[in-house]
Amino acid sequence: MMSRRKFLRGSAILGVSVAAPSLLLGQSGMYSSKGNRKVYRVLNADHTKVGTLPVMRAFAGDHLDHVSPFVLFDEFGPVDIKPGSDALRVNAHPHAGVIPTTYFLSGSGHHKDSLNYDFQIQTGEYMMFSSGRGAIHMEESGQRLKEEGGKIHGFQIWLNMPAAYKLDDPTTTVFRDDHMPTIIKKDFTGRVVLGELFGYKSNIKTFTPTFYYYLKLNKQARLNIPTDPAHNAFIYAVSGGVELEGQHALKPNQLALYERGQSNINLYAEEGAEVFLLGGQPMNEPVYSYGPFVMNNEQQIMQCINDYQSGKMGDPDKVN
Structure with missing residues (x-):
């Protein structure tokens, strides 16, 4: 079981590596058009482990000029789970000032937190854990996987909270199909x-x-996706190969950051592909992160640590 002291010792966020440029040779499958966004950089996601859950981490607290309002991007799995085996688990841990979001491509998850939420999350559902001034949660593979076995595969992506809302009361929400067309x-x-x-x-x-x-x-498939030129955008390849502007080749477990200033994101998949495309209005605010705390200054980080240590975010023993 994770103690508060152990959490504080092991809470650093690690960055990821920049990929060597990979360009397609020969004829491009892309149609050229005006107003294309330019690729700024391609990143390799790195293997790591969160609790007992293997993840591919594409970014974590870095590249904020190109990924804000997001601050962390993890792909967990895919992992095959045998019936009756122990759950893949991340023990109780705190968050503050950030919204960890979870989306399952396959399998299911179990979420329990210090806000008295305790539920199963199914494939295709989307969870937002709006931590605000601070709360604790536990995550593990779901009960159906434990009983029947199967594959777990999904994404946890942290969405930053603006300064004006970082001290709001925390809350947890799960969204079903009728919210996401x-x-x-x-x-x-x-x-x-x-x-x-x-x-x-x-x-x-x-x-x-x-x-x-x-x-x-x-x-x-060829797609021309419009975006606000003033907003950030980035794309992650889950499977298959994707051609981006300038004949940049994006491979699975790679993430491409786009420059701002243009609108259209052009994609071409010769053999098909599966991708996540995210972005939004950059938050032009200072970001101070310490493990799961994402705030605007060092004093706020110290307050988060004190609140966690003094039990104001809840009792990890009751959440585990």
Whole structure:
């Protein structure tokens, strides 16, 4: 069981590596068009472990000029779980000033927190743990996986909270299908988790303009996705290969950061691909992070530590 003291010793956020440029040779499958966003940099996600859960970490507290309002991006799994085996688990730990969000591509999860929420999260559902001034939660693979076995695969992506809301009361919400429209087109299918795409609009509210799209591109699919030129944007490849502007090749477990100033994000998938495309209005505020605490100055971080140590965020023993 994780003690407060152990948490504080092991709470550093680690960065990831920059990928060597990978360009397609020969003829491009992309149509050129005006107003294309330029790729700034491609990152390799790195293997790490959170509790007993293996993850691929694409960024964590770095590259904020290009990923804000997001601050961390983890892909967990895919992992096959045998019936009756121990749950993959992240023991009780605190958060403050940030919204850890979870989305399952397959499998299920169990969430329990110091706000008296205790529930199972299913495939295709989206959870927002708005930590505000501070709360504790535990995460593990779900009861159905324990009983029946199967694959667990999903994403935990942290959304920063503006300074004006960082000390709000914490809350937890799970959103079902009726909040996130599904797009079915000839070249692709998609889920609009946050924001709006091609007239399909999510009903989930965020503090600042934010978009979060899960897209499955068919073979030979070409997409031209409009975005606000003043907003950040980045794309992560889950499976398959994707061609980006300038013949940049994006491979699985790589993330491309885009420059601001233009609107269109051009994608081409010769053999099909599965991607997440996210971004939004940058938060032009200072960011101080210490492990799971994301605040605006060092004094606030120290207050978070004191609140956690004194039990004001809840009792980890009751959450585990």
